[in-house]
């Protein structure tokens with residue numbers, strides 16, 4: 311029996327008394343297990359994965375010597391939990407060297423290095439490579455018992471090894487009947503607080519989750535002898551009667567694994583890294599930021615069900631399941647090691663998905679149409695960086711325009727000059743008026759749309775694209791008859807004075823719909839620029855200089871009054887200045903509200919003021935009407951509704 315681990319240190323000695331003394335690090339196993347369980351593994355559930363993986367590797371090692379050797383893994387849940395394999399087994403020396411030495415693995419070469427040939431061999435044949443996996447069992451049990459018989463050394467005795475989480479272990483030889491055939495049985499007596507992890511139903515679901523694609527037969531046997539088969543050949547590795555039957559089997563696998571019916575299935579096959587699997591096209595739109603959660607199996611064993619790094623970010627519309635021999639796990643075995651191989655696999659899978667997409671326009675336009683109606687955001691993101699894809703898919707991509715939801719190809723047939731708004735509000739506000747004036751405007755407020763529209767001239771020479779600005783729209787609205795403009799000049803002067811305080815100009819034009827009295831043309835950048843200019847005016851010293859140097863020409867908004875609107879026509883003839891001010895404030899306030907942008911404090915005050923003034927005027931009219939019918943308070947008795955503050 312080995313010595314218990316040394317914890318205490320020798321008392322310090324000065325170098326002159328004792329020049330050199332060699333020591334060996336001691337490992338506090340409890341501390342290590344605590345580290346693994348709290349910081350390396352995400353859940354105690356991984357204990358079963360490590361046991362299954364060791365069993366699979368042991369069988370692979372035996373089959374390397376004797377390809378006809380049996381290959382079965384049996385998990386029993388009757389007394390505690392046991393995992394039995396028909397694998398290579400261990401001699402007493404192997405037990406000391408591999409099982410009882412943390413960080414040592416039989417799955418690397420003798421030098422045990424984690425790079426070069428040793429690692430290549432481990433990765434080629436085995437799932438394990440680090441030599442720490444068995445420790446995961448200490449997360450659920452304080453003692454592990456291994457009964458093993460070597461297949462490589464047929465006359466070696468049956469060995470029982472008992473290891474404790476405190477770092478002690480015992481070894482003894484058992485009679486040959488204790489294990490008549492080569493192989494290994496690992497037994498765990500779960501701690502009371504971890505008993506749930508070895509319950510039959512939990513074990514079956516864990517074994518199915520981790521081991522569904524394992525290449526050797528895995529069964530779980532419960533206390534009553536009932537047997538459950540855990541793994542099956544995946545549909546992509548199976549033979550099917552017809553391409554349709556194959557597609558249906560792949561879709562059925564998606565339903566049982568991911569719980570959705572895919573829009574389409576894309577088979578993945580990269581022989582260089584022994585990768586096969588399927589990318590399932592999601593049937594519903596997902597936000598680009600939401601990661602799909604790909605299931606990655608290494609040599610059949612589930613590594614992760616959220617391996618997002620498997621595909622490029624833009625491919626968020628598919629969810630994959632793959633099995634591969636060639637990618638590396640992290641030490642926790644819960645994620646993919648980010649190396650050049652992973653980057654190359656990601657690129658290759660990305661190309662495969664892109665090819666599917668481009669092939670669809672020729673092979674199945676109806677499916678492409680369905681795909682785009684669900685995932686157009688993803689396609690737009692992709693097309694921004696991919697000229698060929700943009701060229702190919704442009705005819706299919708929908709945009710919101712003044713002609714309704716159409717493709718850009720359709721749109722440029724009637725509008726060779728395409729105007730694009732910067733925001734959705736800008737589009738909402740301007741589209742009906744611009745549309746009526748014959749302008750072609752695209753809503754560039756949605757993610758990627760403005761970028762894509764601006765790239766249109768590269769793809770369709772002869773078209774031109776410009777950002778929509780107030781002067782473009784105003785220039786396209788009909789001017790009014792000079793006599794009408796002259797008649798309205800007094801009112802327009804008041805209007806310019808009132809809205810000038812908001813850095814806004816006033817224009818009188820005729821436009822449709824006639825029901826719209828006024829239109830405020832403005833955009834976000836212009837508002838920011840005005841905000842900066844205002845700050846610069848209020849600031850002094852260095853800050854004012856900095857703001858001043860940032861300041862470009864301050865763009866002004868434009869309030870366009872609609873001369874076709876009856877209310878505006880009446881307003882234009884108001885002679886009472888006070889009423890004219892109220893009318894302008896109300897028209898401006900309503901136009902600001904229609905932009906659906908947040909109001910500034912002075913705009914809120916204006917709205918408030920104009921509303922009360924309007925009410926006052928309405929009541930005045932009502933009182934006047936009443937007086938003509940029976941006498942009431944005269945206007946001279948009226949209190950100013952805006953209160954003393956306004957007077958002051």
Ligand SMILES: Nc1ncnc2c1ncn2[C@@H]1O[C@H](COP(=O)(O)OP(=O)(O)OP(=O)(O)O)[C@@H](O)[C@H]1O
Pocket residue numbers: 360363364365367368395397398399400408409414415416417437438439440441442443444445494
């Ligand atoms: N069922 C088994 N049959 C034969 N040998 C086993 C078995 N389980 C464990 N071993 C031996 O014990 C060693 C250590 O196992 P452990 O699970 O700790 O690490 P590993 O599988 O080598 O690597 P990893 O940490 O990546 O899982 C293995 O390399 C193997 O030699």
